[in-house]
Amino acid sequence: MRLIAEGLAGERGGEPVFSGVSFALGAGEALTITGPNGAGKSTLLRVLAGLLPAAAGAARIEGGGADWPDVAAAAHYLGHQNAMKTALTVTENLAFWRDFLGEPHCEVDEALEMVGLGDIGHLPFGYLSTGQRRRAAIARLLVSYRPVWLLDEPTAGLDKASEAQFSALMGAHLEDGGIIVAATHLPLGLAGAELRMAEGAR
Amino acid sequence: MLALYLRDIRLSTRAGGGALTGVIFFLAVIAVVPFGVGPDLALLARIGPAILWIGALLAALLGLDRLFQADREDGSLDLMLMAGARHMTAFTVFVKCLAHWTGAVLPLVVASPLLALFMNLDPVAAGATTLTLAVGTPALAFIGAAGAAVAVALPRGGVLVSVLVLPLAIPVLIFGVSASYAAVAEPDPFLPPFLILTALTLFFAVVGPAAAALALRWAGD
Numbered sequence: 001m002r003l004i005a006e007g008l009a010g011e012r013g014g015e016p017v018f019s020g021v022s023f024a025l026g027a028g029e030a031l032t033i034t035g036p037n038g039a040g041k042s043t044l045l046r047v048l049a050g051l052l053p054a055a056a057g058a059a060r061i062e063g064g065g066a067d068w069p070d071v072a073a074a075a076h077y078l079g080h081q082n083a084m085k086t087a088l089t090v091t092e093n094l095a096f097w098r099d100f101l102g103e104p105h106c107e108v109d110e111a112l113e114m115v116g117l118g119d120i121g122h123l124p125f126g127y128l129s130t131g132q133r134r135r136a137a138i139a140r141l142l143v144s145y146r147p148v149w150l151l152d153e154p155t156a157g158l159d160k161a162s163e164a165q166f167s168a169l170m171g172a173h174l175e176d177g178g179i180i181v182a183a184t185h186l187p188l189g190l191a192g193a194e195l196r197m198a199e200g201a202r
Numbered sequence: 203m204l205a206l207y208l209r210d211i212r213l214s215t216r217a218g219g220g221a222l223t224g225v226i227f228f229l230a231v232i233a234v235v236p237f238g239v240g241p242d243l244a245l246l247a248r249i250g251p252a253i254l255w256i257g258a259l260l261a262a263l264l265g266l267d268r269l270f271q272a273d274r275e276d277g278s279l280d281l282m283l284m285a286g287a288r289h290m291t292a293f294t295v296f297v298k299c300l301a302h303w304t305g306a307v308l309p310l311v312v313a314s315p316l317l318a319l320f321m322n323l324d325p326v327a328a329g330a331t332t333l334t335l336a337v338g339t340p341a342l343a344f345i346g347a348a349g350a351a352v353a354v355a356l357p358r359g360g361v362l363v364s365v366l367v368l369p370l371a372i373p374v375l376i377f378g379v380s381a382s383y384a385a386v387a388e389p390d391p392f393l394p395p396f397l398i399l400t401a402l403t404l405f406f407a408v409v410g411p412a413a414a415a416l417a418l419r420w421a422g423d
Contacts, residue, residue, distance in 0.1 A: 051280055073287035081277025087216035088209070099205030101281070102288055 001064055002026050003071065003148055003179050007057035010043040016055065017043045018197060027177035030170070030190045035197030041183035045150050048181060049077045068147060075148040082137035086126030090117065090136050093125055098143040105145035115139045116165060130157040138166060149173060151182040203289060207301045214305030224261040225309045231257040232317040243322045250321030251331045251382035255375055258310045258335055259342060263367060265306050266346040267353060267360040269298060270418065274354055283418060291415035295347055299411060303343040311335045330385030330392070334399060338378040341403040344410030345370045351414035354421050374402050
């Protein structure tokens with residue numbers, strides 16, 4: 001399976017943010033997107049996820065078969081928000097996403113164990129600290145399977161130990177033949193290509 | 203999809219969900235009417251079904267603006283839109299509407315026979331009003347979804363949603379009230395307005411979620 005972007009351009013409020021972004025990622029490959037604030041990293045990820053229309057170009061999945069017809073269907077998107085309800089417990093949140101997203105992968109307890117939150121699944125999500133919330137959101141990537149992970153600043157708010165844990169999880173996903181596209185300011189410990197977006201890149 | 207339905211119901215009953223807000227608002231509206239109108243029992247019984255319907259309509263609009271906004275703020279909406287290949291977005295909206303109706307509007311329907319006592323309605327009229335509310339209010343949730351989707355990006359879109367939704371809700375109100383009256387006013391037939399009310403609900407059950415899905419798709423930023 002390959003994730004291919006051809007001549008992608010994105011805009012925000014009618015202003016072009018970036019253009020001419022092309023890449024092709026095969027199974028087991030990762031792409032790190034870096035660049036200053038406002039360079040269009042998040043916009044690029046949202047365009048890839050199909051949440052924003054591309055101003056030009058297109059992104060597609062090649063060889064995904066019937067299971068993964070397009071990027072939106074084949075991808076997990078971890079944005080700035082954690083997509084969790086503060087009034088529900090961590091376990092309830094994850095169990096919901098596991099059911100809703102389909103393709104169940106890890107059990108909820110197992111996923112929580114893997115991000116080091118094994119003993120707080122019963123707490124409402126609202127009681128968690130910033131780093132714990134981020135780890136719970138990362139556990140969402142594990143409870144249901146998607147070959148492509150689109151990560152926007154995935155390690156924001158994580159401590160050193162959790163960062164290492166997360167980079168091990170990403171490594172395991174790549175070994176399974178997954179694809180990762182991550183926008184970040186912090187080194188993620190990912191091998192693979194780097195896409196450097198300059199401010200006002202054309 | 204059952205998971206989404208159960209999640210939204212759970213959210214409406216947990217802290218900050220506001221399942222009771224609508225009922226309390228409904229109670230407040232109905233409770234002040236007899237004081238405003240005066241102690242004329244015949245008059246109260248005559249305007250009762252209409253007041254109950256108007257109260258329920260306004261109470262049903264109360265929590266609507268949060269239908270998608272809450273999900274948008276915490277990022278859940280993005281994931282629901284991305285899952286469009288697995289769960290058609292219009293169907294996701296439909297399920298959210300059903301959950302909203304069960305959590306926020308069904309309590310109004312359940313409370314309406316009790317509140318009918320305030321309006322001096324006889325049991326037949328109270329039963330007819332409750333029945334028309336049960337059948338008609340889902341249409342309000344479906345129409346409201348379209349309004350809520352259009353206003354999803356606006357931080358204080360509550361009033362806008364109500365203004366957008368009200369014109370479309372008027373036919374529901376008209377046929378709901380006329381069916382309730384027809385049950386007690388002798389020469390009028392009950393069935394025709396009731397069937398039109400049912401048809402309105404079914405019509406908006408299709409059109410509302412489809413329009414809302416379209417609006418949500420283009421509200422992304």
